[in-house]
Each structure stands twice: as C-alpha cells, then as structure tokens.
Amino acid sequence: MATASKAVTDSRANLPFVYRHYSAEQLREVLHKMYLIRRFEEGAEECYTRGLIHGTMHLSIGQEASAMGICMPLAEDDQITSTHRGHGHCIAKGAEVKRMFAEFFGKTTGYCKGRGGSMHIADVGKGNLGANGIVGGGIPIAVGAALSSKMMKTGKVVVSFFGDGANNEGAFHEALNMAAVWKLPVIFVCENNGYGMSTSTARSTAVKNIAERAAAYSMPGVIVNGNIFSEVAEASHQAIARARAGEGPTLIESKTYRHRGHSKSDRNRYRTKEEIEDWMSNRDPITLFESELREFGFIDDKGIEAIRDAVAQEIAEGIEFAKASPSPDISETGNYVYTEQA
Amino acid sequence: MDAMVRELSYAQAIQEAMAIAMDMDERVFLMGEDIGVYGGAFQVTGDLVERYGADRVIDTPISELGGAGVAVGAALTGMRPIFEFQFSDFATLAMEQIVNQAAKMRFMLGGEVSVPVVMRFPAGSGTGAAAQHSQSLEAWLGHVPGLKVIQPATPYDAKGMLLAAVADPDPVMIFEHKLLYKMKGPVPEGYYTVPIGKADIRREGRDLTIVATSIMVQKALDAAAALESEGIDVEVVDLRTIRPMDKQTVIDSVKKTSRLMCVYEAVKTLGIGAEVSAMIAESEAFDYLDAPIVRLGGAETPIPYNPDLEKATVPQIPDIITAARDLVKGVR
Numbered sequence: 001m002a003t004a005s006k007a008v009t010d011s012r013a014n015l016p017f018v019y020r021h022y023s024a025e026q027l028r029e030v031l032h033k034m035y036l037i038r039r040f041e042e043g044a045e046e047c048y049t050r051g052l053i054h055g056t057m058h059l060s061i062g063q064e065a066s067a068m069g070i071c072m073p074l075a076e077d078d079q080i081t082s083t084h085r086g087h088g089h090c091i092a093k094g095a096e097v098k099r100m101f102a103e104f105f106g107k108t109t110g111y112c113k114g115r116g117g118s119m120h121i122a123d124v125g126k127g128n129l130g131a132n133g134i135v136g137g138g139i140p141i142a143v144g145a146a147l148s149s150k151m152m153k154t155g156k157v158v159v160s161f162f163g164d165g166a167n168n169e170g171a172f173h174e175a176l177n178m179a180a181v182w183k184l185p186v187i188f189v190c191e192n193n194g195y196g197m198s199t200s201t202a203r204s205t206a207v208k209n210i211a212e213r214a215a216a217y218s219m220p221g222v223i224v225n226g227n228i229f230s231e232v233a234e235a236s237h238q239a240i241a242r243a244r245a246g247e248g249p250t251l252i253e254s255k256t257y258r259h260r261g262h263s264k265s266d267r268n269r270y271r272t273k274e275e276i277e278d279w280m281s282n283r284d285p286i287t288l289f290e291s292e293l294r295e296f297g298f299i300d301d302k303g304i305e306a307i308r309d310a311v312a313q314e315i316a317e318g319i320e321f322a323k324a325s326p327s328p329d330i331s332e333t334g335n336y337v338y339t340e341q342a
Numbered sequence: 343m344d345a346m347v348r349e350l351s352y353a354q355a356i357q358e359a360m361a362i363a364m365d366m367d368e369r370v371f372l373m374g375e376d377i378g379v380y381g382g383a384f385q386v387t388g389d390l391v392e393r394y395g396a397d398r399v400i401d402t403p404i405s406e407l408g409g410a411g412v413a414v415g416a417a418l419t420g421m422r423p424i425f426e427f428q429f430s431d432f433a434t435l436a437m438e439q440i441v442n443q444a445a446k447m448r449f450m451l452g453g454e455v456s457v458p459v460v461m462r463f464p465a466g467s468g469t470g471a472a473a474q475h476s477q478s479l480e481a482w483l484g485h486v487p488g489l490k491v492i493q494p495a496t497p498y499d500a501k502g503m504l505l506a507a508v509a510d511p512d513p514v515m516i517f518e519h520k521l522l523y524k525m526k527g528p529v530p531e532g533y534y535t536v537p538i539g540k541a542d543i544r545r546e547g548r549d550l551t552i553v554a555t556s557i558m559v560q561k562a563l564d565a566a567a568a569l570e571s572e573g574i575d576v577e578v579v580d581l582r583t584i585r586p587m588d589k590q591t592v593i594d595s596v597k598k599t600s601r602l603m604c605v606y607e608a609v610k611t612l613g614i615g616a617e618v619s620a621m622i623a624e625s626e627a628f629d630y631l632d633a634p635i636v637r638l639g640g641a642e643t644p645i646p647y648n649p650d651l652e653k654a655t656v657p658q659i660p661d662i663i664t665a666a667r668d669l670v671k672g673v674r
C-alpha cells in the first residue's frame with residue numbers, strides 16, 4: 001500500500017509506526033474493515049440463529065485487529081491461507097461481504113458457489129487461497145505457495161494464518177522447517193486465542209509462548225498483542241520486508257481472544273464468564289483502535305458514525321443479495337470435482 | 343437373569359459402554375480431542391471426565407498422528423486405550439499409525455505382540471459441515487488386513503460392539519454415523535457384547551436382499567416398510583462389520599431372495615458395495631441371482647455444503663424405494 005508523504009511522517013514523529021507510515025484515509029479504512037468483519041459475523045450469527053444458514057460456523061469476533069494488522073500491509077497479489085475461523089482474514093484480504101453471505105446461504109453467487117460454506121470460504125482473486133476445515137492444513141500449503149513465488153520470481157509474500165491449537169500438528173513443524181531451510185517468503189501467523197476448542201495452551205503446548213518454537217527452525221519469533229492493530233501491523237510490515245528481501249520466514253504470535261464459543265455448539269465450560277467479560281470490555285480490538293485513532297486526531301465522532309452507518313448498510317445489502325441469489329441446481333452436484341476440459 | 347432394558351440414545355449407549363469398560367478393567371482409558379470438560383464434539387464422552395478423572399479421560403493436543411501413535415504404543419505395552427477422533431475425516435492425518443503400525447505390528451513381529459486399541463470415528467454427512475467433515479472412509483480402513491472395522495447401526499449394537507471391541511486383542515475401528523448419535527433404542531443395563539464379524543438380519547423378506555451399513559440400515563428398513571404395501575417383501579441385512587465380513591449371512595439371504603442391492607453412504611465405487619457384489623459373484627449364490635446386482639452409494643463427489651446438494655449426494659429413502667421396486671419388477 002501507499003506510503004505517507006515525508007511531511008506527514010514528521011508531524012507524527014512520536015506516534016507508533018503505523019500512524020507514521022500510513023495515511024489517515026488508509027487508517028480509517030482499517031477501522032471500516034474491522035467493523036465490517038465484526039458486523040458480518042454478527043449478521044451471519046443472526047442468520048444462523050434464524051435458520052437461514054445451516055451447518056456450523058466459527059466466529060472470530062474479538063480477533064479483528066489480528067486479521068487486519070497482518071493483511072493491511074500486504075499487497076493485493078500477496079497470498080494467504082486461512083483457517084476454520086477465517087471470515088476476518090477473508091474480509092481483511094479484500095473480499096466482498098455479499099459474496100461471503102451468499103456462500104453461507106449456499107448460493108451460486110457465493111465465493112465457492114455454495115459448495116464450501118463458512119469453513120471453506122476463499123477469495124482466490126484477492127489472494128485468499130482458502131479457509132480450511134483441517135487444523136494445520138493450510139500451513140504447508142502456504143509454504144508451497146511461497147515456493148511458487150520463489151521459483152516463478154513473482155515477488156509474492158504468503159501469510160499462513162493458524163491457531164494455537166494447530167501448532168501441535170506435525171504439519172506445523174514440518175512446514176516451518178522447510179520454509180526456513182529454503183528461505184521462503186512466507187509468514188507464519190499464529191493467532192493464539194488461548195484455546196484450541198476447549199483445551200488451553202497451558203494444557204496442550206509445552207512452551208509458554210508459541211513464538212519460542214521459531215528458535216527450533218532458525219527464524220525470528222515475534223510476539224505481539226493481537227488486539228492492538230498498530231502492534232500487529234508493525235510486526236507484519238517487518239516480516240513482509242524480510243520475506244521480500246529473500247531473508248526467509250518469520251513466526252508471529254498474535255495473542256488475542258475469541259469472544260464467542262468455539263463453534264455454534266460450545267457451552268464455554270472450560271473458561272469463566274469473568275475471563276470472557278474482561279476481554280470483551282477491557283481489550284476489545286475495535287474499541288482500542290477507535291480510541292487510538294480519535295486520540296491521535298485521525299477521526300472524530302462524525303467520522304466513526306459514518307463508518308458504522310456505511311457498514312450497517314453494506315451488511316444489510318449483503319444479506320439481501322444472498323437471499324435473492326439462486327441455489328445451485330441438483331443436476332450440478334458433480335461439477336468441479338475435476339477440471340472441466342474445453 | 344434379564345437385565346433392565348431402557349431407551350438410550352446411540353451416544354449414551356457408547357458412553358455407557360466406555361464407563362462399563364473402565365469399571366471392569368483399570369487398563370482401559372480414553373484419549374481424544376476435547377473429550378474431557380467439553381464432553382467430546384458430539385457429547386459422547388459427556389461427563390465421564392468427572393467420574394473417571396483427567397488421567398483416564400485424556401484431552402490430547404490437536405495431534406492426530408501423535409495421539410493415535412501414543413494409543414497404539416500404549417496398547418502394545420499392556421493398556422487398553424479407546425481413542426476418539428473428533429471427526430472420522432481426521433483419520434487421514436493418522437493413517438501412518440493406523441495402517442503401517444497398528445494393523446501390521448502383530449504380523450511383522452511374528453505374533454509376539456498384539457495391539458488391542460479401539461478407535462472411534464464419528465462419520466458421515468448430513469450436518470452441513472461440508473467436504474472435510476462429512477466423509478465415510480470406512481472402506482479405506484476396511485482394505486487393511488490386521489484391522490477390524492465395524493459400523494454399528496443401533497444403540498444396542500453400539501454398546502455391545504464397543505464392549506466386544508475393547509475385549510478384542512486386535513485393533514478395532516468403529517465408524518459411528520453422526521446422525522445416529524441422537525437415535526434412541528432399547529439398551530440393556532450392564533455388560534453384554536455383540537460379536538464382531540457377524541451380520542444381523544434386521545427384517546426378513548422373500549423378494550430382495552438389501553445389504554446396508556450404518557445409517558442406511560434404518561433407511562432401508564423404512565423403505566422396506568413402504569414397499570410392503572406394494573407387495574414387495576424386502577430382507578434387510580445389517581452388515582455391522584465390514585472386516586472381517588460375514589459372508590455366509592449375505593450368501594444365505596441372496597440364495598433365498600435371488601436379488602441383491604447394497605446401500606451405503608460412502609462413495610459408490612471401489613467400496614463396500616463392490617466388495618459385497620464381488621463376494622456374491624464368487625459364491626454359490628451367484629447361480630441364484632434373478633437380476634443384476636444393484637449398488638446405491640454416495641455420488642462420485644466430495645460432500646457439498648449446500649443442503650440440497652448434500653442430500654442429493656447420498657442415498658435417501660425414496661431412492662432406495664425406487665431402486666428396489668425397479669429391481670424386483672425387472673426394470674432396468
């Protein structure tokens with residue numbers, strides 16, 4: 001993305017990196033997108049409750065700064081692999097919410113033409129190679145995409161999002177090792193929200209910080225507060241620069257929290273109400289970013305109001321678009337299993 | 343001495359079997375993802391962790407290959423683990439330990455060891471969970487000598503076959519259709535076993551044998567009930583075990599009815615239907631056939647997310663009725 005002019009940079013000399021590096025407009029767009037992620041998921045949740053969407057879904061409410069902080073410094077043709085909790089990544093990488101809603105409604109206008117649903121949401125055109133139903137499944141795939149980038153000299157950087165739970169899969173370890181050995185332009189982003197389903201990292205993971213695992217694969221391991229946009233974006237920016245310079249991968253651990261249950265059937269018996277309440281009221285990423293923007297003079301109440309209104313309208317239109325879209329025909333069940341030959 | 347019989351769900355029946363197994367034998371323990379305080383993704387382990395403690399109801403990290411391997415190692419050295427996969431689809435991550443290790447260990451070591459591990463796999467489509475959480479992979483494991491592979495279709499069998507699996511000295515893989523978990527049926531209290539390797543004639547009939555597995559057994563029974571009013575008398579054989587297969591029960595049934603249809607949810611080709619059909623073609627029952635064998639299986643596609651497409655990819659009751667009617671009436 002574009003860089004701010006030198007004059008602007010000087011006047012913000014004491015502010016955190018992103019406020020020096022990006023324009024006010026770009027930063028307001030980040031807030032817009034964070035709201036879009038939040039409201040999209042709230043909208044999807046409501047549609048699910050009303051029986052308009054079937055299956056299940058994994059909401060990333062509370063993790064918006066992490067998705068936005070990582071994706072904002074990426075170029076449009078950089079690529080990501082995402083997870084079962086991937087709505088935020090998808091929007092952050094540039095997806096349109098109406099086509100996401102359409103996918104959730106199982107419609108032909110959805111990103112996967114109704115075949116994938118929430119857990120396989122993707123937007124290949126914007127570089128999102130897809131969410132994944134298999135924990136850890138996307139990590140080696142990101143390394144493969146980075147290998148393509150290197151072999152084809154496209155200059156693309158690839159981000160692999162995954163959760164704290166995924167770092168105990170063999171795929172994580174095998175993938176990090178290869179990425180390091182071959183110095184590939186890939187960034188491993190562990191969104192540590194404290195739990196893999198019901199299992200806390202303390203009960204599942206031998207190291208205290210997942211970033212420590214980077215040492216085993218000779219790459220930098222960076223810990224950021226995943227609820228503070230500016231911290232995440234700065235780490236992403238640096239990892240991208242390293243990847244583009246051919247210096248190899250980085251492991252970023254973004255410490256965050258999911259406000260909702262693991263999926264639609266979670267009774268939250270493994271954590272306390274107080275813990276959830278604390279994260280929701282004291283460390284909400286949107287609230288934190290909004291107040292920073294306000295404090296540093298990048299936005300005022302009117303500006304915030306305008307963003308909220310625009311988002312509300314986009315969500316309402318998206319749901320209408322999904323409802324009005326056609327369902328795939330039963331006769332098309334066999335489509336896309338193999339590549340159609342002309 | 344008649345044990346009290348109650349109505350239990352399929353999930354409750356499995357849970358009760360695991361509790362009985364743990365009560366009877368302190369070597370029995372449970373491993374799996376989120377089977378403790380969460381109660382398992384399908385609430386099958388439920389509150390067992392409160393009754394048996396976290397040392398016997400062990401939450402593993404999300405590490406299917408490692409977890410399955412640990413279960414195999416523990417079984418090899420004297421313990422009796424019951425390992426729960428959160429979804430049967432994740433067997434793909436643990437194939438190495440299941441196929442190369444558990445299945446072959448006794449053979450490779452000339453009978454010096456055995457691997458009495460039980461693995462449970464919630465399987466099948468119908469929940470809107472899309473392509474990576476809806477598969478029916480039982481035939482994959484059924485292809486491997488050294489494994490026993492079962493698919494109980496009722497709460498009664500789910501309990502009895504799990505207890506038989508725990509008592510079995512060899513690795514037993516149990517495929518449990520997710521849509522069966524809420525199915526209710528009579529289950530006796532206390533210990534009993536249902537033998538592995540024995541099919542069950544769930545309905546007797548003269549005109550047609552339907553060999554069905556798992557959730558398709560109930561669908562076949564429903565179809566049979568509907569066909570009765572048309573004067574078509576269907577015999578429904580619940581295969582129950584796919585390895586080792588109870589050939590004789592199927593052969594005898596086909597000799598009686600002279601027609602065979604196989605109904606299963608897994609992808610139609612290269613699977614259970616092919617095996618049952620070939621087995622009949624190789625047997626003395628072949629000469630008794632009055633019509634070509636019919637297979638009704640899943641479409642040749644991954645399971646789609648869209649609910650209408652999802653339904654269309656696996657056999658439904660009307661499909662069974664139509665196919666059975668055509669078969670008996672000689673329509674091709």
Ligand SMILES: Cc1ncc(C[n+]2csc(CCOP(=O)(O)OP(=O)(O)O)c2C)c(N)n1
Nearest residue numbers: 085133134135163164165166195196197432
């Ligand atoms: C290989 C595999 N094992 C288990 C699951 C079931 N499952 C889905 S998400 C999840 C928890 C993942 O935890 P984490 O990686 O921390 O991501 P989070 O859900 O917290 O975003 C589990 C166990 C799965 N989908 N794939």
Ligand SMILES: [Mg+2]
Nearest residue numbers: 163164195196
């Ligand atoms: Mg997590």
